[in-house]
Amino acid sequence: MHKRQLDDLALFGGKPLFGELRHVGRPNIGDRDRFMQRVEEMFDRRWLTNNGPNVVEFEEKIAALTGVPHVIAVCNATIGLELVFRALGLKGEVIVPAFTFVATAHALNWLGIEPVFCDIDPSTHTIDPAAVEKLITPQTTAIVGVHTWGRVCDTEALAEVAGRRGLRLVYDAAHAFACGHDGVMVGSFGDAEVFSFHATKFMNSFEGGAITTRDPVLADRIRRMRNFGFSGLDSVASAGTNGKMTEISAAMGITSLESIDTFISVNKRNYDQYSEAVASVDGLKLYELPLEGLTNYQYVVIEVDKARTGLSRDEITEILFSEGVIARRYFFPGVHNMEPYKSRSAGNAPRLPITDALVGKVLQLPTGTAMSEADIAATTDLLRYIIENHAPIADRLRVRHMAS
Ligand SMILES: Cc1ncc(COP(=O)(O)O)c(C=O)c1O
Structure with missing residues (x-):
């Protein structure tokens, strides 16, 4: 189902894209x-x-x-x-x-x-x-x-x-x-x-x-x-x-x-499909796996550049959640900002500028054998719609957050 107007978004009263939630890390099950x-x-x-x-x-x-x-x-x-x-x-x-x-x-x-x-x-x-x-x-x-x-x-x-x-x-x-x-x-x-x-x-x-x-x-x-x-x-x-x-x-x-070969080839198919679709969405960057290396393609990770998407990673995540896409902010907010480590280092926090920037940008998208090609197409179309319409969406989100 394509979103054609803002009211089609579940957050603003529309029907969610997925009735059954699409989680990151839904188990692959073999024979x-x-x-x-x-x-x-x-x-x-x-x-x-x-x-x-x-x-x-x-x-x-x-x-x-x-x-x-x-x-x-x-x-x-x-x-x-x-x-x-x-x-x-x-x-x-x-x-x-x-x-x-x-x-x-x-x-x-x-x-x-x-x-x-x-x-x-x-x-x-x-x-x-x-x-x-x-x-x-x-x-x-x-x-x-x-x-x-x-x-x-x-x-x-x-x-x-x-x-x-x-x-x-x-x-x-x-x-x-x-x-x-x-x-x-x-x-x-x-x-x-x-x-x-x-x-x-x-x-x-x-x-x-x-x-x-x-x-x-x-x-x-x-x-x-x-x-x-x-x-x-x-x-x-x-x-x-x-x-x-x-x-x-x-x-x-x-x-x-x-079934490991099947799992890896499905992951690769998903990764390639996300990669192609995300490449044409301004402000989203797919984490690229090394071409020369051997890998399992089990994670599809994007970085959100708010200066170009017009919406923060967290705003995009909120919209995806409401549509049934349970994308995850790995490893937010960084282990140094979790207990007991945060309190222990109070006043002497480690300097980790790259980690601190990355935990605000990274988003992991659902993949694995539980995601069909149609599911991924719907998810990437949704992302494209959100970012192309970021300005009116940001206005509505502001009003929504002020009211709550
Ligand atoms: C990087 C990393 N280390 C350790 C673990 C812990 O693994 P387990 O759940 O098998 O204890 C995980 C699990 O999610 C992980 O992602």
């Missing part, structure tokens, strides 16, 4: 019959958790796909990050980007480690290695990079800084399963990497994650810590927690893996 069959087999075995055959198979398949020898499946990526940080013996301060999901910093904070927030490169949205260097103090023990939107960090520069300054290097690879650059798959970089298979990720296991490392000693330590520190039936060799992935999650993970 249901195959999944159900795996669940039946799981019940027949009466083996529901504790490193069962589905978990072992899932880990082997991830190892084959990423080319990394050691894979430890976990209940979610947040616990995965905590396990890695603890197993590496991190303490003091760890440098992380503030432009990330809050879990990256929370996993450090949970272990009593201070996250030190670093700015990003405006073109890649990943941690800026030159900015990292300036934040290193005698208390720093590690750098955590985040492969934001599936874009691989500047792994060479970060490895050089970490090596020269004697720091550990970990990657939050929650966005970057099946991504890579220079022929190397994500999973092999740094001391360890952590994937997320949360339901909103393009490849999911309901909840879940995986730790990958090339270091066999670290892998053994993490494997033990995942299971309360048990090293045998009755012997506990170290501190530990419960980070195990369940068999039903692993069944979903294996089933998702079997």
Whole structure:
């Protein structure tokens, strides 16, 4: 349904574009019959958790796909990050980007480690290695990079800084399963990497994650810590927690893996369609993924330039929401502006000009197998209509906000 006049907009009394909401991160679901069959087999075995055959198979398949020898499946990526940080013996301060999901910093904070927030490169949205260097103090023990939107960090520069300054290097690879650059798959970089298979990720296991490392000693330590520190039936060799992935999650993970090529090709089709449509809308810029890199295309991210669109990112978001397009302001307002970090740094807030500007401009649009070509065409037509009619829309929004 095209919007022809302002009254057609749902915010001003019209019918919403979508009756059923179009969310960012609606789950991709693979072959249901195959999944159900795996669940039946799981019940027949009466083996529901504790490193069962589905978990072992899932880990082997991830190892084959990423080319990394050691894979430890976990209940979610947040616990995965905590396990890695603890197993590496991190303490003091760890440098992380503030432009990330809050879990990256929370996993450090949970272990009593201070996250030190670093700015990003405006073109890649990943941690800026030159900015990292300036934040290193005698208390720093590690750098955590985040492969934001599936874009691989500047792994060479970060490895050089970490090596020269004697720091550990970990990657939050929650966005970057099946991504890579220079022929190397994500999973092999740094001391360890952590994937997320949360339901909103393009490849999911309901909840879940995986730790990958090339270091066999670290892998053994993490494997033990995942299971309360048990090293045998009755012997506990170290501190530990419960980070195990369940068999039903692993069944979903294996089933998702079997459809990964379809998920990626649908994501690419969506990305290309958005890219072409957005290119002709003044003031909207699509975040471009590297052509030469291997990527999963799971995020469609635009930056809104208010000076040209005439409407702020938040005004555009409000209109999209009312039309049933649940676009999201990732990672607004930046982790440094969330608690407990905000109060802690009061009076001494980190200087992060690029992050601060970006969190006001970025908008993530719905994609994945739940979005049809027609849905995307309707969404981009709506965006075009909003921006072409920004002046009268802005007037009406002002009146509306004054009245409320
Ligand atoms: C960058 C990033 N790190 C960590 C996480 C946490 O992952 P999980 O939900 O599997 O704990 C997410 C999840 O959304 C994320 O996007």
